[in-house]
Amino acid sequence: MGFYKLSILGEAAVGKTALIGRLTTNKFARNYTLTVGTDVKTYTFKEVRYSLWDLGGQVKFDMMRGTFLRGSKIVFIVFDLSRPNIGRERIPYYKQVIEKNASPETIFILYNKSDLLGKKQDVKGEIETTQQLLKKHFGKEFTHFVVSAKKGEGVLDPFESLSTMFQ
Structure with missing residues (x-):
């Protein structure tokens, strides 16, 4: 059994x-809770254990985020599909903090809140725009997943991919 x-x-x-x-609980908490600094949970998928580090997203936590990233073998960068511009301007920061503090074997991009999208929204176009910005700053393309934490849709897909990588 691996541990990452x-x-x-x-x-x-x-x-x-x-x-x-x-x-970790197969539940969705309807009330927003601010993560102060970091929160850590353990999750097992197909005999592989993951230590999940939830890093607070507020700018005020930027100074400590690098410390929490150290030792990460996997990084997920999460974007909100219902607010597609949120986070794009932070891509250069993500690159810097990851390269300075971690040597991940894998970086996946998760596009969350797919359940909030109307039929008219150009999801594909928004994802392509963000993927192009990621490629511009990181110099490579990343595997991405469209997920809904609220409905549970697609949340296991990144772990299915990881399980094939870490066999």
């Missing part, structure tokens, strides 16, 4: 804590 530190980055209120709650 997985850090989850993203702006405030993109659903990082909700994703972890869905994974």
Whole structure:
């Protein structure tokens, strides 16, 4: 059985804590709770254990975020599909803090809150725009997943991919 530190980055209120709650308890907390600094939970998927580090998304936690990232083998960067511009301006910061403090084997991009989207929203276009910005700053493309922590849709998909990588 492997054990990996997985850090989850993203702006405030993109659903990082909700994703972890869905994974660890299979429940969705309707009330928003601010993560102060970091919160750590353990999650097992297909005999692989993950230490899930929920890193607070507020700018005031930027100074300590690097410390919490150290030792991360996996990083998820979470964006909110219902507010597509939120977080894009922070991509250069994410690159800097990851490169300075962690050497992840894998970085996945999660587009959360798919349940809030109307039929008219151009989800594909928004994802392509963000993916292009990520490629511009990181110099490579990342695997991405569209998820809904509220409905539980797609939340296991990143772990399915990880399970094939870490066999």
